[in-house]
Amino acid sequence: MNFEISEKMQIILDMINEFVDKELIPLEPEFINKEFVDMVPALAEKRRMVKQMELWAPNHPKELGGMGLNLLEHGLVSEALGRTPIGHYVFGCQAPDAGNIEILHLHGTPAQKEQYLKPLVEGKIRSCFSMTEVDMPGSNPVMLETTAVKDGNDYVINGHKWYSTAADGAAFSIVMAVTNPDAPAYMQASMIIVPTNTPGYNLVRNIPVMGHRGSDYASHGEILFQSCRVPQENRLGPEGHGFIMAQERLGPGRIHHCMRWLGICNRSFDLMCKRANQRLISPDGKTLATKQIIQAWIAESAAEIQAARLMTLHAAWKIDTQGAKAARYDISFIKFMVANTMQQVIDRALQVHGGLGMTDDTILAYFFRHERAARIYDGADEVHKMAVAKRILQAHKESGYRAALNI
Numbered sequence: 001m002n003f004e005i006s007e008k009m010q011i012i013l014d015m016i017n018e019f020v021d022k023e024l025i026p027l028e029p030e031f032i033n034k035e036f037v038d039m040v041p042a043l044a045e046k047r048r049m050v051k052q053m054e055l056w057a058p059n060h061p062k063e064l065g066g067m068g069l070n071l072l073e074h075g076l077v078s079e080a081l082g083r084t085p086i087g088h089y090v091f092g093c094q095a096p097d098a099g100n101i102e103i104l105h106l107h108g109t110p111a112q113k114e115q116y117l118k119p120l121v122e123g124k125i126r127s128c129f130s131m132t133e134v135d136m137p138g139s140n141p142v143m144l145e146t147t148a149v150k151d152g153n154d155y156v157i158n159g160h161k162w163y164s165t166a167a168d169g170a171a172f173s174i175v176m177a178v179t180n181p182d183a184p185a186y187m188q189a190s191m192i193i194v195p196t197n198t199p200g201y202n203l204v205r206n207i208p209v210m211g212h213r214g215s216d217y218a219s220h221g222e223i224l225f226q227s228c229r230v231p232q233e234n235r236l237g238p239e240g241h242g243f244i245m246a247q248e249r250l251g252p253g254r255i256h257h258c259m260r261w262l263g264i265c266n267r268s269f270d271l272m273c274k275r276a277n278q279r280l281i282s283p284d285g286k287t288l289a290t291k292q293i294i295q296a297w298i299a300e301s302a303a304e305i306q307a308a309r310l311m312t313l314h315a316a317w318k319i320d321t322q323g324a325k326a327a328r329y330d331i332s333f334i335k336f337m338v339a340n341t342m343q344q345v346i347d348r349a350l351q352v353h354g355g356l357g358m359t360d361d362t363i364l365a366y367f368f369r370h371e372r373a374a375r376i377y378d379g380a381d382e383v384h385k386m387a388v389a390k391r392i393l394q395a396h397k398e399s400g401y402r403a404a405l406n407i
């Protein structure tokens with residue numbers, strides 16, 4: 001495999017990094033202290049600049065108005081954008097819209113593409129994805145209580161979802177609901193587009209997460225579907241294919257998340273080194289950087305970031321060259337590896353900043369609050385470890401340690 005960055009890609013990354021440094025990081029103090037909804041006009045102006053630079057929607061196909069980068073290339077972009085919490089939004093590649101765009105692109109009918117996909121890629125509307133339920137374990141997604149029952153030409157949806165990220169202000173949700181209760185477990189659910197102004201679609205609240213309800217794009221919604229009626233033509237893909245399509249959506253999505261988390265690692269690491277080099281710790285002019293324990297944190301963080309980065313690039317390369325199925329376990333590895341590396345690096349950086357680290361005067365406390373969830377969403381650590389361990393043990397039983405380690 002070859003992770004060499006092409007000349008063209010390096011130019012793109014340099015432009016993005018410069019934009020993040022000059023245009024986005026200076027907005028962060030305002031972003032941290034204001035509601036997202038109040039930041040929308042300022043962010044719209046930055047989005048306009050990104051479009052003018054022809055860097056909009058890096059991961060989306062060219063025919064949709066994106067840059068058409070492959071997964072590995074977009075991974076590098078995601079890393080650069082991840083250094084600030086507003087990067088992906090400003091460049092039009094934020095979750096969950098990015099995943100919904102992929103689904104609509106792959107499975108949407110021409111009418112669905114015209115009505116939902118086009119304005120979504122252009123950034124004119126936003127969307128959310130409603131799978132997780134209040135009363136059912138998200139870790140075992142086949143246990144869904146939300147139903148979509150056929151009535152005439154419609155589906156009538158009933159159910160109670162939560163953690164629909166960015167539901168506040170979204171134009172539509174892609175809802176996972178049971179349409180075929182008698183089919184085998186993995187063929188019971190379908191994805192259905194539900195415009196948020198449909199009667200019976202009720203956004204109950206923005207869930208308070210780590211002390212903050214958020215607003216607009218930066219929020220997580222609880223949604224009650226009460227006899228919510230949509231035409232059957234709003235179904236995405238074949239009936240009963242919801243889980244198959246969700247799986248497709250998750251593979252590349254996890255690479256995007258991991259590379260974004262590596263961007264967070266890079267930024268936290270940068271702040272940690274700066275602080276260690278500057279903070280005086282004794283009257284003779286010694287800084288924190290002279291202390292062995294701080295040096296150990298810095299060396300460990302650098303090594304862990306590099307390991308996590310290489311694993312993620314490798315998984316992206318494998319998806320690009322062999323497909324998501326072949327990379328299933330590599331994707332599980334990075335999902336828990338990188339999430340834990342990120343948490344560790346943010347925590348060390350915060351600790352090096354002492355009391356300052358706990359304030360909102362740096363971005364570290366924001367990262368600390370918001371990124372804890374990385375070990376839970378898109379499959380909790382434990383679920384990924386269990387799935388990978390099962391496969392490793394089976395391969396070991398059949399063919400020994402080399403097969404188990406895939407070496």
Ligand SMILES: Cc1cc2nc3c(=O)[nH]c(=O)nc-3n(C[C@H](O)[C@H](O)[C@H](O)COP(=O)(O)OP(=O)(O)OC[C@H]3O[C@@H](n4cnc5c(N)ncnc54)[C@H](O)[C@@H]3O)c2cc1C
Pocket residue numbers: 096129130131132136137138139140162163164165220373376377378379380381382383386
């Ligand atoms: C910030 C954030 C954003 C999210 N965004 C979305 C979204 O946009 N759309 C959406 O549909 N959902 C979203 N989710 C929901 C997320 O996907 C679920 O929270 C996740 O799948 C876990 O499901 P659960 O919360 O029901 O936990 P449960 O399934 O109840 O699991 C709880 C814990 O039990 C343990 N556990 C579970 N299964 C096993 C096992 N087999 N072996 C050992 N231990 C186990 C794990 O430690 C796990 O954390 C989001 C969640 C968060 C926190």
